[in-house]
Amino acid sequence: MLSRLQFWRERGWTPISAADYAEAWSRFGGSVATHPDVVARLADLAGIPVRYLGWWVDGQLKAAMPTWGRHLALSKDVLKKRGQRGIFDLGNAEIILPIAQDARVQVQHSMGYVSELNAAQITSLREQPEGLALAREPEQYSKKFRYNQRREQRLLEEAGGVIRPMLELTAQEQARIYADLFQRRWGFEATGKEHLAEVFSRLREFMTGSLIYLNDEPVAIQVLYRVEAPQWVSLEYINGGVDPQQRDFSPGSVLSFVNTQSEWEHARALGKPLRYSFGRADREYKDRWCNRVPVYQV
Template sequence: MLSYLRAWRERGWAPIDAVTYAQAWQRFGGSVATHPLVVERLAGLAGIDVRYLGWFAQGELQGAMPTWGRHLALSKDVLKQQGKRGLFDLGNAEIILPLAAEVRLAVRHKARYLSALNAEQVLGRREQPEGLALAREPEEYSKKFRYNQRREQRLLEEAGGVIRPMLELSASEQALIYADLFQRRWGFEATGKAHLAEVFSLMRDFMTGSLIYLNDQPVAIQVLYRVEAPQWVSLEYINGGVDPQNREFSPGSVLSFINTQTAWAEAREIGKPLRYSFGRADREYKDRWCNRVPVYQV
């Protein structure tokens, strides 16, 4: 029965190796959650083997995907089933599968937050009730909004605020600060707290952004992962933490402004569009920074 179900799910697909999958990603593009090294490293941490599948037409590879059973690889549902819930946190990351632009194919593995970039290529997908929050381009913010953000940044810096790149810190330092500020901000522990240092170490090649100190103490941090595909840049804002005692300086808002502005500048410098995802469009503050865009599930 299990082999029959797998044969049905994989109809039209064929097993490929990790190298071939990586070649497909580098050719057709993808997102943080489908990047070959992200998949390999986080699946390795979880101890769950990845089955890579390819879609061929006239003998040419036209698409690929990494799978865990009947789900796409790195699925929260599979982690939960395996007793590894919350081992790592990718938020509600945008899923961009490496697919040729002209291909039309069926995906029968479970996936949520499938990108609008794949909507025309994947048959049978359906739009999710909730959208995805993608950061607006800098010019889309009003002049007043940009003025206020720069003013808040100036006031913070005049009060002793210092902006530091995340990569100045070791993975263990990042983990300690993030766990502390997340707990202060939300009142509960960060997902995967016990494994944060290991995850941040594995994801270091993709980590970007800054954090803010005030009077030599960290007051705002955001976990951002960035990958560069051939046609675009994919950046995931996973989560963040803020010290609520410094709310008058709005360090969380200042950090969002700094990180988004920097990411747009870097993407424009290399001439690629930026897909800066805040995950599910489920909170009012995301509407300040983002446009809601359709997202799909299969």
């Protein structure tokens, strides 16, 4: 029996299968945090079943969403309440729900960082005080900025720096290096440290980007996940780590340059715009790389 509150929250929505949800995502698009496989694999890791809901118009599925109770699936709030806050980290990921362009839906489930792409489709949104940081297109950086980044990369490589693809490493190696460099950079442990290898293994097909070695030692790493929607590419920069003892060579900055340039090239080869999210627009360094865009919440 649906409770009265749940009945109110789900007005206009009906339960659908995981396959229906995946089909909606493949048609209407979405983001890393709403991708069917990302949702299913991380929800399985947390041991929390997903309730998929669909919005039908004249017998056609026009919108879909994965839920955990009154929250969007993979919600930090749900994990926190269950004492599982550290089981995985998606940062403050951009939320793009699979919704048809011409659909208008009411959403009463709690969610934040909802994309401007959904702003006209979800009638219950309100703008969040903080924005989202989306990487600028390469041409939007000044010539001086691009020159300095290439110069830093050249100096690093001349000093013995090597850039390697993340996927050359096993999930266990990725986890060990990320945990170590995160701790060095921030002075505290990475979220979900004990589950990192499992998360990286489950999300391996979505992982992208590179890491940097200097004198055969890793000095900079970034955790990036990428999914391809029909009309755009969605990429989340979750977090990173860098060896502060190597700051003379700016390996963190070099890695941001290498990763953003490479991902723009990839997206443009597909003929699709890139939504490369650095998460919440809350740090000065993000302003160097990103444009601030509005995000919304329910």
